Amino acid sequence: MLERSSGILCPIFSLPSPYGIGTLGRAAFDFIDFLKAAKQRWWQILPVGPTGYGDSPYQSFSTFAGNPYFIDLDLLREDGLLTRAEYGRIRWEADPEKADYGTLYKKRFNVLRKAAARGLERDRAEVDAFAEENAGWLRDYALFMALKRHFGMRPWTEWEDEDIRLRKNGAVEKYTELLREDVEFHIYLQFLFFRQWKAVRDYAHENGIGIIGDIPIYVAMDSADVWAAPEWFQLDENNVPTEVAGVPPDAFTADGQLWGNPLYRWDRMREDGFGWWIRRIGGAEKLYDVLRIDHFRGLESYWAVPYGETTAKHGRWVKGPGMALVGALTGWFRNMQFIAEDLGYLTPEVHQLLRDSGLPGMKVLEFAFDTREASDYLPHTYSENCVCYAGTHDNETLQQWKHNAAGKDIALAKRYLGLNAAEGFNMGLMRGGMSSVARLFVAQIQDWLNLGKEARINTPGTPEGNWQWRLTAERLTPALTKKIADMTELYGRSCY
Numbered sequence: 001m002l003e004r005s006s007g008i009l010c011p012i013f014s015l016p017s018p019y020g021i022g023t024l025g026r027a028a029f030d031f032i033d034f035l036k037a038a039k040q041r042w043w044q045i046l047p048v049g050p051t052g053y054g055d056s057p058y059q060s061f062s063t064f065a066g067n068p069y070f071i072d073l074d075l076l077r078e079d080g081l082l083t084r085a086e087y088g089r090i091r092w093e094a095d096p097e098k099a100d101y102g103t104l105y106k107k108r109f110n111v112l113r114k115a116a117a118r119g120l121e122r123d124r125a126e127v128d129a130f131a132e133e134n135a136g137w138l139r140d141y142a143l144f145m146a147l148k149r150h151f152g153m154r155p156w157t158e159w160e161d162e163d164i165r166l167r168k169n170g171a172v173e174k175y176t177e178l179l180r181e182d183v184e185f186h187i188y189l190q191f192l193f194f195r196q197w198k199a200v201r202d203y204a205h206e207n208g209i210g211i212i213g214d215i216p217i218y219v220a221m222d223s224a225d226v227w228a229a230p231e232w233f234q235l236d237e238n239n240v241p242t243e244v245a246g247v248p249p250d251a252f253t254a255d256g257q258l259w260g261n262p263l264y265r266w267d268r269m270r271e272d273g274f275g276w277w278i279r280r281i282g283g284a285e286k287l288y289d290v291l292r293i294d295h296f297r298g299l300e301s302y303w304a305v306p307y308g309e310t311t312a313k314h315g316r317w318v319k320g321p322g323m324a325l326v327g328a329l330t331g332w333f334r335n336m337q338f339i340a341e342d343l344g345y346l347t348p349e350v351h352q353l354l355r356d357s358g359l360p361g362m363k364v365l366e367f368a369f370d371t372r373e374a375s376d377y378l379p380h381t382y383s384e385n386c387v388c389y390a391g392t393h394d395n396e397t398l399q400q401w402k403h404n405a406a407g408k409d410i411a412l413a414k415r416y417l418g419l420n421a422a423e424g425f426n427m428g429l430m431r432g433g434m435s436s437v438a439r440l441f442v443a444q445i446q447d448w449l450n451l452g453k454e455a456r457i458n459t460p461g462t463p464e465g466n467w468q469w470r471l472t473a474e475r476l477t478p479a480l481t482k483k484i485a486d487m488t489e490l491y492g493r494s495c496y
Contacts, residue, residue: 002290002337002360002387002439006493007042007212008035008484009393010445011057011457012070013099016473020092020108021099024196025072027473029203034476036207038484039494043204044212044442046393046457048197048287050145052222055101055467056458058294059220059261061145064137064283066193068112069104075196081115097454098468116188123191130191136279137224138187139176144224146182147175155222157239166239167228197287208495212339212442213288215280217295218245218261226262232269232276233262243304246312247344256303256312257461263304266321274321274328281329285336296340296361297350299325326357339387339440358385363438365429366391366401369413378416379436388438390429390447393457397446398426400453426450427483434491441493448484449475 015022015031022028035043049060050067057067076082090107093100120127131138144156151159163171176183204211219225221241230239245261247253269276284291293299300322305315330338342354342361354361363386368377375381382388390398402410402425413419419428426447433441446455446469458466488494 001385003041003495004439004493005041005495006434006441006443006488007040007044008038008445008448009044009389009442010471011046011393011467012048012067013046013057013467014445014457014470016096016471018092018096019073019087020104021069021101022470023070023072024193024200025074028072028200030473031476032200032204032207032209034481035209036496037481039488039496040484041208041493041495042210042212042290042440042442044292045214047214047216051101051467052220054463055099057214057467058216060216060223061148061220062137062141062224063215063219063280064134065141065190065224066197066287068189068193069108070196071112071189071192072196073111076115076192079119081119082111086114087111096472097470099470101468112189113185115192116185119192120184120188123188127188127191130194131187134190137228137283138190139183140228141224142183142186142190143172143176143179144227145186146179149182150175150179156227157221194286201287210289211287212290212292213284214292214294215284217293217298218259218263221260221262229276232265234265235262241307243315244307245298246303246305246315248303248315249313250345253461256315258305258309258312263302270321270324274325277325277329278332281333281336285333288336290337290339292339292341293359294341295344296342296354296359297344297346300347300350300353322353323356326353326359330357330359343392360385360387360439362386362392363388363436364392364395365389365433366395366398366405369405369409369416371406371408371412379432379438382436382438384437384439386438387440387442388433388436389441390433390443393444394460395456397444397451397453397455398429399447399450400456403452424450427487430487431491434487434493445471448480 010031013022015027017023017027047057047060048066048070049057049062050065051057052059052061073082073087077084092103147159147164156165159165164175201211226233234242236242241262243263245263246258247256249256299320301317301319303312303315304318305312338359340354340357340359340361342350363377363382368375396404417428417432419425430443455469457469
């Protein structure tokens with residue numbers, strides 16, 4: 001059970017860095033120092049898998065792998081794998097406050113190949129041990145990435161060779177040999193990622209900081225997960241989806257949201273004892289201390305849209321695995337704590353599943369002051385077994401919300417929380433969350449910094465301009481650190 005505490009949400013890609021994106025280098029350790037000084041117990045991040053088109057961490061090439069962009073180049077230099085001239089003269093970014101995925105895609109792997117050329121044989125024994133430990137996913141993933149490069153980075157469903165597309169007899173062996181060097185390269189990148197990740201996580205634990213991760217309920221169609229194990233997904237004999245994931249129309253989206261992810265064969269998974277999910281959470285356990293289950297309501301029932309539809313309007317609700325899966329996971333992973341992302345269209349059945357699971361659900365302050373209807377996000381309605389967020393990565397920043405929300409909503413927030421100019425709008429909202437009975441309170445770092453729309457992480461339903469915002473080191477001032485620490489101590493959330 002979570003103790004009374006607080007944390008800050010900051011994705012890895014948002015950390016300061018001169019190399020185009022946040023990494024697992026010095027800035028990650030510095031951020032942990034900041035969290036400790038600010039009396040925080042948790043660092044919440046977004047999924048850390050390798051991303052493709054759209055750069056979304058929720059559409060990864062693998063549910064197990066780490067993002068090679070997060071491998072820190074300075075640490076590779078210190079390890080003798082790079083020289084500064086090989087990466088220090090490259091113009092990695094035009095704006096230090098935005099991740100430059102285009103430049104990363106064009107230039108990062110060329111640099112990493114130089115590191116692999118020096119280190120792969122040097123580290124052979126350790127790499128082989130790592131590959132053996134991760135045999136359930138690593139070689140399939142490395143071959144998948146090598147194949148994507150071989151076939152021009154197109155989705156696996158568009159590869160010309162049907163034999164490897166459908167993994168027919170002999171095709172995997174043929175391409176594993178043909179693309180051996182590239183396969184080994186991608187294995188080595190995962191070795192480097194997880195070595196750097198372990199150092200960061202160990203340092204966090206040494207300083208009393210736990211890491212909250214986020215697991216998307218679905219995996220991407222263009223992923224090693226689906227290509228290597230199509231039997232667990234709703235695909236036809238040619239591995240084409242029959243129905244895909246999404247959410248129905250609501251007050252915000254007239255067409256709903258068509259995510260396009262393949263849906264699970266829950267019947268087969270149940271017969272197998274949910275082994276695929278147990279392996280998946282086992283992978284997440286190597287990364288995180290607490291795991292937020294994205295789109296928890298989809299475990300009760302999910303929106304299935306016929307493949308080929310251009311919107312999510314013509315979908316249907318289908319029963320999910322419910323407590324059969326949740327119970328299997330909580331029973332198997334007794335040292336892992338879970339948070340249920342129970343946002344969206346919630347029915348009595350979803351509320352019952354949350355109660356039966358015993359997991360803490362989520363309360364979002366930005367949703368609390370909607371004057372159009374009664375809200376169970378107002379702090380006086382909370383039970384202890386919940387996590388209060390000022391806003392999530394899918395929300396506007398607090399300053400953006402203040403500017404865009406209905407005047408009546410902001411007036412209610414000011415009246416309810418006693419907001420005033422001397423304290424500041426954001427600090428008053430933080431006080432509302434910090435002082436609540438929720439066991440855990442989490443705020444985005446950009447909301448502690450009073451940033452506006454330029455710092456929003458994601459706008460759901462928009463394909464461009466997301467997952468880019470980055471922190472600059474000078475923003476984490478001693479004054480901010482003390483302000484967060486004082487409020488944390490005042491409301492009994494300090495664990496030091």
